[in-house]
Amino acid sequence: MKHAKHSSKLDSIGMTASLLCAIHCAIVPMVITTLPLIGLGFLANPLVEWSMIILALCIGVYAIGLSYVRTHHRPLPMLLLILGFMIIIIGHLFVSGWHEALVVPAGGLLIATAHFFNFKYTGMCNLTHTRFHLKHIHPEKAGAV
Numbered sequence: 001m002k003h004a005k006h007s008s009k010l011d012s013i014g015m016t017a018s019l020l021c022a023i024h025c026a027i028v029p030m031v032i033t034t035l036p037l038i039g040l041g042f043l044a045n046p047l048v049e050w051s052m053i054i055l056a057l058c059i060g061v062y063a064i065g066l067s068y069v070r071t072h073h074r075p076l077p078m079l080l081l082i083l084g085f086m087i088i089i090i091g092h093l094f095v096s097g098w099h100e101a102l103v104v105p106a107g108g109l110l111i112a113t114a115h116f117f118n119f120k121y122t123g124m125c126n127l128t129h130t131r132f133h134l135k136h137i138h139p140e141k142a143g144a145v
Contacts, residue, residue, distance in 0.1 A: 067122050088111075
């Protein structure tokens with residue numbers, strides 16, 4: 001049970017980081033000329049971009065990989081994670097202009113979706129807590145109904 005709580009926190013961090021990454025990737029190209037004026041020019045730095053990608057990759061692989069091995073054994077979250085990172089990397093390396101502002105956030109949203117499915121599959125919810133609750137079976141509660 002301790003692993004499940006740890007995984008749940010990592011998935012929450014992963015979802016948040018992925019969504020922030022998607023927002024960052026969508027907004028920075030539109031406001032790149034105003035960032036230095038308001039002291040946020042560092043956000044357009046490639047080092048910041050790749051640091052965010054590497055951080056999200058580390059969190060994603062650890063959280064989803066650990067949950068896959070220890071809990072749910074379902075490949076969908078890992079496949080979504082890999083596809084999301086492939087889209088982000090392809091977007092950064094091979095796509096330019098306004099197309100990049102569409103492709104890269106799509107990868108970030110896919111990564112957030114991977115963390116959501118991982119969260120769902122690990123069954124981290126309380127039956128009295130309905131926020132983000134999707135119908136699934138709780139093994140410890142199945143016999144009590």
